[in-house]
Amino acid sequence: MKLLISHASPYARKCRVTALEKGIQGIEELHVSPLDEPEKLNHLNPLGKIPCLIYGENKTLFDSPVICAYFDEIGEGPRLMPKDGNAHWAMRRHEALFDGLLDSALNIVIDLRKPEEQHSEQWQQRWGCAIDRALSQAQNELDKIEGDLSTAQIALACAIGYLHFRLGKHDWLAPYPYLNEWYEAFAQRPSMQATQPK
Ligand SMILES: N[C@@H](CCC(=O)N[C@@H](CS)C(=O)NCC(=O)O)C(=O)O
Structure with missing residues (x-):
């Protein structure tokens, strides 16, 4: 492959x-x-x-x-996404939320790469608010996200990692200490350490 x-x-x-x-x-x-x-x-x-x-x-x-x-x-081992039922759809929803968070972050990065006169404050603000709402929901629903390793956790951790990597001037997680604590622990996994962005 x-x-x-x-x-x-x-x-x-x-x-x-x-x-x-x-x-x-x-x-x-x-x-x-x-x-x-x-x-x-x-x-x-x-x-x-x-x-x-x-x-x-x-x-x-x-x-x-x-x-x-x-x-x-x-792959081997327990499934990262439940196969069907309510648990499947709940996980799909979380995956979509965190992938969407990532899309908003990437949109800001792309906008910032344009010549300054083409930056859109209005869109950057809109994407920034979407990121913030997604992080807020992640913290509120942390009890449902935590637990066995899952697709949703991987999507959330990679999205937060990207915020730190490309948009780290802003402390996105400052209002969300429990989420921050979860991320800091998750980021220690060998799979996360081996794939740190460069
Ligand atoms: N929805 C896609 C998004 C992939 C994506 O946007 N990748 C970026 C790199 S981080 C890319 O290839 N961008 C090139 C382009 O948009 O033309 C996914 O989840 O894989």
């Missing part, structure tokens, strides 16, 4: 953490810069985004939730 990644991509990190936690061996990580090397990526993922997994006989999977679900299925 080959996984197209960059060391800075938080979506790729979700997949890499999941693969490590599920004991999946033999994944070759190929480093791709989606903006600079579209020819390496676009024929595999028409959306031109990483992560993208190549498996089997040149089959591809993209979008980190799909790749994580695939790793959960083929």
